[in-house]
Amino acid sequence: MEKLQKNLSPIPVKTWNWLGVNDTVLEADIPAITDYSKQPVTTGSEKGVTITDIRLSRDTIKFMEKKMDTGASEAMRDFVKKNQNSGYFIEIEEGEKIGTPIFLQYDLDEENPTLVDDHFILAHENSEATIIINYKSSCIQNGFHSGVTKVFAKKGAVVHLIKVQMLADQDTHVDAISAIADEKGQVDFTLIELGALQTITGCRTQLVGKNSTGTIHSLYFGDQNRKIDINYVQTHQARESLSSIEARGVLLDHSQKVFKGTLDFIKGSSGSKGKEEEYTVLLSPTVRNRSTPLMLCGEDAVEGQHAVSTGKMDENKLFYLMSRGLSEAEAKKLIIEAEFQPILEKIPVSELRDTISMYLRRRLNRV
């Protein structure tokens, strides 16, 4: 167990140790992993979709798994394999466009305080689906979640994966996503990190096929003593691949955040374009906000750009709203909600969107 607690989410290229961003340490103790007895799949069986227990599908996915780089440490991959207590192999048939999102709901409670989930989403050629995985917890102390989700979008396939994390204040959340997009394939992630005391999360996309696309829209909210560690990597391995990372967040109270975002242009990825943007609003003098936007380039005929901007809330906007009769707190809430809205809009299920908005509003009341 000791091994899992260090070097959990390394950046692709190390920098000065004194900055403390090279890797991540899990601060909580890892509890004994017990069964997760609930049924998380809440959708009906759609035509063109097969959802099976991943343990029964190991042989099918073994070959594809080998190609995938989770970005998480070896220790974490071993940990998930060894301790897995839930997980599904979700297969979308060739040419099928699944209209209704596939929904997995995980809810930690006193009887199921630990979750180690392992998922594999395989979208066959020219298929399309949206998968939503929601993590929350009710009435428990020190819940623990650790998981790996792998996504394989074959030629022309499109996978939208939405992960929402609203765990309780004392919980621990360690999550890694790895994805491969084949020719003209698209992997599109919306990742929302709102809860847990410590969040360590990563997403690594390998654009292996010509004209493949990888996008990440990310939202985070830190308050109280929360610690958030985010590590996204978009690797351009093929020609004319496209990637983007857009992250927005707010930090309050004593919260801390490390954002690591990498665009990696491998030699041979000519004609590729990558873009990364991070915008953080700081709302307390005791927050700590670290950003590490890396750009690695071994190919000349590419376009890459990244931008990070951090600071106080736009005072002109605040002034304008307050001149219209809103209190400072209300004005701030409105601005933050407006910032988050474009990313929340990406969630196609209105009930979930509303739940997140309510959850955020409650937390923003502390602003």
Next chain:
Amino acid sequence: MDKKKTVVEDIDRGLYDIKNEDRYRYKASKGLTPQIVLDISKEKNDPEWMREFRLRSLEIYNQTSMPTWGPSLHELDMDDIVTYVRPDTEMKGKWQEVPDDIKDTFERLGIPQAERESLAGVGAQYDSEVVYHSVKEELVKQGVVYTDMESALREYEPMIKEYFMKLVTPNDHKFVALHGAVWSGGSFVYVPPGVQVEIPLQSYFRLNSPGAGQFEHTLIIVDKGAKLHFIEGCSAPKYNVTNLHAGCVELYIKEDASLRYSTIENWSRNMLNLNTKRALVEKNGSIEWVSGSFGSKISMLYPRSILKGEGARAEFNGVTFAAQGQVLDTGAAVIHAAPYTSSNINSRSISKGGGVAVYRGAVKVAPNAHHCKSLVSCESLMLDDLSRSDTLPVIDIQNDEVDIGHEARIGRIREEAIFYLMSRGISEQEAKAMIVRGFAEPIAKELPLEYAVEMNNLINIELEGTIG
């Protein structure tokens, strides 16, 4: 038909590669032992505290591990490095008295001509010792001190003891500990309160001896309200053995004072350049770095500014040109340690022929440093797909009253820009040349004097076909 790629010539190193006969008065044995450190100390007639400092630094060096990040330094074998070479001459105050071959080398590098034309003082270091030093009389009258470090250690011992390696301590990293143990040569500058030195001072470091290291120490104190422009240049001929440069620069900028520190690192392609530079800036003071990294096999060079006083400012303008066989890992770090401080980092890199250019940077804002501003801008131009260009910046902010921005861009020349210039009657070739020159221009225009020659070599590229 394949698109023709741009050909960018290597910098002609011609005059830098001229070697002199390896004549010396004293040369330490290869390697690094307490006895070698004691021998250097004895040779230099160190005071007791300095001898102890050297031995303590050696202990730290032995206890410190190699960096776990950055370029591989596996080629570095300290058992093969000579840490001290005293050239076969004493330090001269008159140019005519410098031995002919050494004088010729510096003449070729343009040092005395620059001194005559536009410098207020010059120091010239050959291998481990400063061989020539002069400073204009009117500055001496104003109380400006510009001398070599050894003389400073004798003549200004209390001040040296107060400041020497207090800003960059031997505990910082392995190669600074090494520097603390075997340092020799370098410059000491003190500008008294309120004195404005309008004409630059310059030190030039030349390493001639094969397989040797150069560990010069530069200590500059610009006192309250004073102003200085200091220029440093370095070069070495190419040998087939690895040379090591682990210099250390400590700059103290007091209240309302300002320092501009310009340097071109143009070492030969067998050199490992592991230099450490740091500035401590007090209230309303300012440090301005102008930095060009061209030569060396491997460079690890990141000037750090510590903005300690309210309203202190730092500016960094750097250009890096990495060609075949080079890994130039360069950048800048700024620590905002006081309120109302500001910094501006502007870094450009060009890589070609398999060269690797890395920007490594950090902006750190301490909890008490409210109302500070920082803007970091990195741009990279890669001229072929053999080369690499990586950008590794880190921003660490510990309060909410800040305004911090970072942007980086990599890519080839845009067709629209060429089209626009051509539509104004400029030929395609010239349009491309203009764009590349324009890319390096913001830094090139800040470079002084004879270094413009080096920069011109960089800008004067031969264009054929398109970039990229």
